[in-house]
Amino acid sequence: MSNITRPGDPPGGRRAAAVWGIGVSVYFVAVIFRTSLGVAGLDAADRFHVNASALSAFSILQLLVYAGMQIPVGLLVDRLGTKKVLAIGVVLFTAGQLGFAFSPTYGTALASRALLGCGDAMTFISVLRLGSRWFPARRGPHVAQLAGLAGMAGNLVSTLLLARLLHGIGWTPAFAGSALAGVVVLVLVLLFLKDHPEGHEPEPFPHQGTAYVRRQIAASWREPGTRLGLWVHFTTQFPAMVFLLLWGMPFLVEAQGLTRATAGELLTLVVLSNMAVGLVYGQVVARHHEARLPLALGTVGATALLWATTLAYPGDHAPMWLLIVLCAVLGACGPASMLGFDFARPANPPERQGTASGITNMGGFVASMTTLFAIGVLLDATGDDYRIAFSSVFVLQALGVSQILRLRTRAARREKERLVASRVSSVHVPA
Helix, strand or coil, X not given: CCCCCCCCCCCCCHHHHHHHHHHHHHHHHHHHHHHHHHHCHHHHHHHHCCCHHHHHHHHHHHHHHHHHHHHXXXXXXXXXXXXXXXXXXXXXXXXXXXXXXXXXXXXXXXXXXXXXXXXXXXXXXXXXXXXXXXXXXXXXXXXXXXXXXXXHHHHHHHHHHHHHHHHHHCHHHHHHHHCHHHHXXXXXXXHHCCCXXXXXXXXXXXXXXXXXXXXXXXXXXXXXXXXXXXXXXXXXXXXXXXXXXXHHHHHHHHHCCCCHHHHHHHHHHXXXXXXXXXXXXXXXXXXXXXXXXXXXXXXXXXXXXHHHHHHHCCCCCCCHHHHHHHHHHHCCHHHHHHHHHHHHCCCCCHHHHHHHHHHHHHHHHHHHHHHHHHHHHHHHHHCCCHHHHHCHHHHXXXXXXXXXXXXXXXXXXXXXXXXXXXXXXXXXXXX
């Protein structure tokens, strides 16, 4: 399936890479801002004088806004195009980062993270849509993994550079200075980004208010591949997201007795592993489409095994070698979550790609939001017992795997039917 060139496919090439690269740069900056709290969690608790539950509310609200925006953003991308949605997103997440830098109180800081989450929500779906408009369909899995790789590069910048700035020049200069990156990418979007190459304009599609919205969402949801993509994303993404976004640093420092510097190195390992695994997964799926589900389920199984081993390890602290292996395995969660889009993409026609991607992208962020909240509540309820708190990971993994197994056969059958129909139509396309 991955080697088929469909009628009307865009040609790709250097110009496509350049335009798509601008979109990816927006996502890169958005991830820096999104994950900036991961290295500042302990500082935020001191700055705003809050406990674990209140600290988790920063990330929960940010992800709640992000997840809630996914379907509206998908509809906006399908209707307005990538350039307009990305430009709006940059303005919002840059304003949120600036607001967070100067927030004097917990309430204003919460509002700033919500604004950041709103802008962040507009980036990844737009980048996926941009890739599908500029590159051939057979390049879809590889392009999606490269986009995820760029996001992890943003996480790496946050973990390494922003953490040093935070402890070197202080809270406000570090966060306000990083917001300048948003201004740079906004200029690039406004001057150079194009929604599609010449001669590959999308076919006109009627937009009829609420009727259009209902039709897009219902048609996307009816596809088993969309629902399977959502549950793959739900089950694979959240363990690493929760670890990097907020609870990794406190777990490693407070529960495992590591220094902040060593904990930061382990967080960096998660990001580096993510980037390496992303390259491998992208190449494997591009060549062997049937490898999607084994890779996803294998990642879930490996993650569950390492978390269980770490949490059940006798003694006060897990050994360093086990923490290193845990962080390396957590790095596979991000690339595995990208596989969800590889189920949703072939299940939907071009005019529904944004909506279907929005539905899929909700999965992991709903799971992350739920787990962030559960860990914060359990830490407060148990006197900071991280073993009990992090055991909530297994509940969501079990739920997700059950849904994946339920949907896999129907999705595979439907995808095969679409592939056959595509081959038939390509035979009848005039030269």
